[in-house]
């Protein structure tokens with residue numbers, strides 16, 4: 001009789017971390033979703049960032065053990081993250097690999113894959129067979145491999161290898177190994193034998209339910225591969241290593257997605273396992289918890305001896321690039337992140353050049369007696385190409401109106417999270433409307449651009465000069481939305497986002513100086529838009545006494561405080577007391593950030609007169625610093 005070697009971590013106080021990998025899948029949705037650009041952006045092999053929905057001028061940067069971008073192949077995921085842990089199974093240790101993330105983000109693709117692109121499960125099982133085969137006969141151990149396949153649905157443990165399965169109990173033996181009495185365990189001697197059992201069982205899982213999508217996205221599918229090795233010689237020691245390969249339920253928030261037919265209570269029960277898993281991973285990784293709450297759900301109870309402790313655990317968080325996944329992606333990253341950092345730099349702001357009306361531009365150039373420089377032309381050409389072929393999805397393919405529509409979408413989503421069902425429909429309609437607006441504006445942009453190109457060519461011919469095509473930092477047909485958080489990078493085009501509404505009369509405002517994007521204003525743009533009346537004339541007068549570039553800088557500084565300042569900083573502004581500061585914060589919460597200083601009059605209690613006094617006091621105060 002073989003003697004069991006206790007290798008479980010019962011007495012072992014050392015707990016190991018759960019390694020966390022994030023995998024971004026490529027676009028699989030419709031073309032128009034693609035043209036919105038991705039909502040996340042990878043930075044390197046461990047870091048990525050996402051726009052902060054609380055403040056669209058910021059991004060949140062996350063750090064993980066591994067970040068797999070959208071081009072990572074199934075093999076790369078397997079080789080880098082999964083293969084290294086498999087040898088441990090052969091020496092009596094446990095391991096678990098689980099795919100986490102919202103429905104549609106690629107969990108099943110990662111774990112199961114397809115016949116053309118096999119995922120972690122088939123690759124890992126094959127590798128276990130290879131490892132066993134490669135074991136030296138002379139080492140003196142015999143190996144046997146077995147499998148079980150189960151599902152946790154609604155906190156019930158169901159055997160997928162047996163059709164007539166009832167809810168099964170989870171037990172712990174005296175060595176603190178977790179067992180499921182009654183669960184089918186089948187010995188397998190080759191990969192094809194594994195396949196023979198696994199494929200029908202997988203089908204069994206998905207066809208067992210009439211609402212198959214609902215069920216497969218709400219249940220945890222758990223494959224257990226057990227490797228038992230027995231010493232040939234006396235005392236015939238035996239060691240068991242377990243490998244759990246888990247395709248978790250979707251992490252999406254059922255309340256927000258408005259999942260009908262699932263009452264809140266029920267949805268809570270379904271996600272209890274997922275919720276507890278997050279607490280378990282958290283307490284394992286923070287290393288501070290006195291008690292890891294394994295017993296609070298079936299999933300964590302089942303994985304107890306294979307998650308943390310001396311086990312090797314890997315969580316692959318799957319995320320999707322489309323904006324419709326934004327909140328799910330955000331919460332999945334928050335769950336998975338080792339650390340996060342708020343960065344005051346919105347990545348969506350690296351956008352394409354603002355189209356301009358060429359006639360104006362041509363006249364301006366003519367008046368200024370200048371012609372476009374070669375580098376500028378080249379730069380524009382390059383950017384145009386990038387925008388049209390969309391070859392750089394992360395940075396360039398942004399609509400001219402996206403940031404502010406994004407703000408609106410975020411505000412709407414936020415409201416949706418807190419509103420009742422009946423309001424949700426109309427909210428969704430608003431979201432759809434906003435998306436439609438984006439589309440229309442994109443089309444308009446394209447139209448503008450082709451006209452721009454054509455007219456600038458014509459203008460060039462007319463003047464007989466090498467005409468610089470109409471370009472950035474020029475008159476924008478739509479209202480410019482300054483991003484005070486973006487520092488102009490001299491090498492890189494920093495084009496500020498635009499707002500959806502508010503068509504502006506055209507004004508010639510700025511000229512581009514050589515290659516740099518530094519702008520020298522001829523006339524103050526914001527002044528022109530000031531609400532009419534004496535105050536404005538006064539303001540124009542006193543402002544006109546000042547150096548325009550200094551004035552511009554001061555205005556930017558004030559705008560930055562208004563958009564990013566906390567209560568204390570807002571109160572640091574002249575003419576802003578506690579009440580006003582709070583009103584400003586409230587406005588920002590609902591509307592996002594101020595496009596221009598004049599937007600301040602939209603804040604309750606801020607009359608034009610007060611605004612004028614505010615401007616005067618603050619500009620003088622900022623300049624005095």
Ligand code: ADP
Pocket residue numbers: 024025026028070101102103104105106107108109110217318
């Ligand atoms: P989940 O299991 O998280 O609900 P799926 O694995 O079913 O998501 O993925 C949703 C869709 O995206 C599927 O059509 C899948 O084939 C595709 N997909 C997911 N990840 C990738 C990827 N890395 N490469 C290509 N297609 C993918």
Ligand code: MG
Pocket residue numbers: 104107108109216217247
């Ligand atoms: Mg799935």
